[in-house]
Amino acid sequence: MIVSLKTHWAALSPNIRGAAFVIVGGFILIVMASLVKHLGQRLPSFEVLFVRFLAGLLVILPVVWRVGFGVLKTKKIHLHATRGFVGFMGNMCFFFALVNMAIGDTVTIQFSRPILMVGIALLVLRENVGWNRALVALVGFSGVILITRPFGEGFEPWAIVALGGTFFGTLVVLTIKLLSRTEQTITIMFYFAFFTTLYAFIPALFVWVPPTPEEWGLLVLTGTLGIIGQSMFTHGVGLGETSFVMPFDYLRLVYAFAIGVIFFAELPGAWSFIGAAVIIASSVYLVRSERGRPAA
Secondary structure (H helix, E strand, C coil), X not given: CHHHHHHHHHHCCHHHHHHHHHHHHHHHHHHHHHHHHHHCCCCCHHHHHHHHHHHHHHHHHHHHHHHCHHHHCCCCHHHHHHHHHHHHHHHHHHHHXXXXXXXXXXXXXXXXXXXXXXXXXXXXXXXXXXXHHHHHHHHHHHHHHHHHXXXXXXXXXXXXHHHHHHHHHHHHHHHHHHHCCCCCHHHHHHHHHHHXXXXXXXXXXXXXXXXXXXHHHHHHHHHHHHHHHHHHHHHHHHHCCHHHHHHHHHHHHHHHHHHHHHHHCCCCCHHHHHHHHXXXXXXXXXXXHHHHCCCC
């Protein structure tokens, strides 16, 4: 039976297999996020963040050992440190937002990254993004505003923190683009794990609360799920066409809203649904429009 399943799996198109990895990886990452939210009710977010990064470092070390420590030689240590810092800031903002606001809203704002990428490409990189993409990005950003609700008593200040996490996450993508020109993937992964662990260790040291045995188990599970989920997502994106597989990643929003309702009694309001719809529609358009753009 196992052989039959492998045969059927291999017969699927790369796009379908890629989408499957993205769907499952996205679910695992949302489960990880829910554990972060649960643990953050008693443990400091810096502590949870440190264990999350440390788990990544412990996983990458055996790979470096197998490949050889010569792979760590680099002339871009400053850029690696920068990538680690923006990665630490992005995850810190995301973790703090998860603990203090609805998980569905937090994850939705995280998906506005393609929208921010257009703004950075236009204002910082001076790229010609086209009026249609700029307009769609502007409309998409209005979805973030709807979730933030700055126009009434329901204003959610933690949404600004979540948006900050998305901004730093966008900078991570840009630093990867710069590093990938000269650095090997394993080199980029190691230094990211190393610097993020170092940056998280410093504040965690001052706020450390001894976890219970159950919390230690959940902390280890959080780090493990983060690595597995991210690996599956990355593999899925590599298997299929980006414009085909990326829209399936928006199932994370469904998972997030469902977990928020079932486990945290978070009932999303109308503005959350409207904002999510605007962000999803705009981001899907921006991702799919990449297919027709000439390579830089």
